[in-house]
Amino acid sequence: MSAFLSADYWNQRYINNAAQWDLGRVSPPLKAYFDQLTDKDIPILIPGAGNSYEAIYLLDHGFTNISVIDIAPAVIQPLQEKFKNQSAIRFIQTDFFDWEGKYDLIVEQTFFCAINPDLREKYVAKMASLLSANGKLAGLLFNRQFEGGPPFGGDKNAYQVLFKKYFQIDIMAPCFNSVPPRAGTELFFKMSRKK
Template identity: 70%
Template sequence: MTEFLSADYWNERYLNNASHWDLGVVSPPLKTYIDQLADKNLSILIPGAGNSYEAVYLMEQGFTNITVIDIAPSVIQVLQEKYPNQKSIQFIETDFFKWEGKYDLIIEQTFFCALDPVLRNNYVNHMASLLKQNGKLVGLLFNRAFEGGPPFGGDRDSYLQLFSSHFNFQTLTPCHNSVAPRANTELFFIAVLK
């Protein structure tokens, strides 16, 4: 296990507020996507969800079957304490690569960029295993390089090649509604399981 995947590494970052990509709100491109979803009973997974702004927004919009997983125990504990009596979201402390289930929709929000790039093929393979037939992986990917990491960057061509083993992209395009600090550095994507 690389240090970028260890529970201790991420727990320490959350406890010290060192995840500088945390927006503090639901990401605008994902909010726009969520706002057009009609089926409130979709089974939705958000891996590596951190502070779970997207999950909370989904719950507020009436979605009923949301699963949040994160490897950092401190994050999950805070979320469980903050939302103790709701039934729409499960907050689960676990390693993404050990998680099993089948979902209609998986939302990607800064999880991919947090993983050591050597794990990217594993990420694609495991995402494919977690989706139902015709399931979708939807979210944001950085369209830029970073020094060091995490976060780790990438570009459109590398994503097309990486995901092609299991997914067809319906959309892979520069975001028009990113938050200002991420303007012109994010790709919005909808990838459908083959």
């Protein structure tokens, strides 16, 4: 397993506050997307969710079936304790690639950029396997390169090639409402699993 996927690696990143992409709040493009969703009972998965601002936003806005997975106990255990009496949300410490289930919406928010790029094809296949027949994969991808990593970057053309085997890309476009430090460097996307 890549060191970038190990529980110990990510645990230490969170313990040492070294997750520099953590915004401290829900990402504005995802907030705007969530705000237009009407069915609040759909099963939602947020993998590699870290401090889970998006999940908590969904919970606070009446969504009833939210699953959050992350490999790092340093983030999952406090959230499990904090939300232990909330039946609408569950926090699971596990490796994304070992997870099973079916979801109508999977949210991508800085998980893709955190995994070793060698695992991107495996990521795409796994995402497709977790989506229900009419499910959507939606979220944000960095449209830029980084030195070293994680985070690991990429560009729109490479993403389109990567996802097209399993997904119909409904939208992949530059964000107009990114936080200022990310302005011009994020793509919002929404995809459907190919039939």
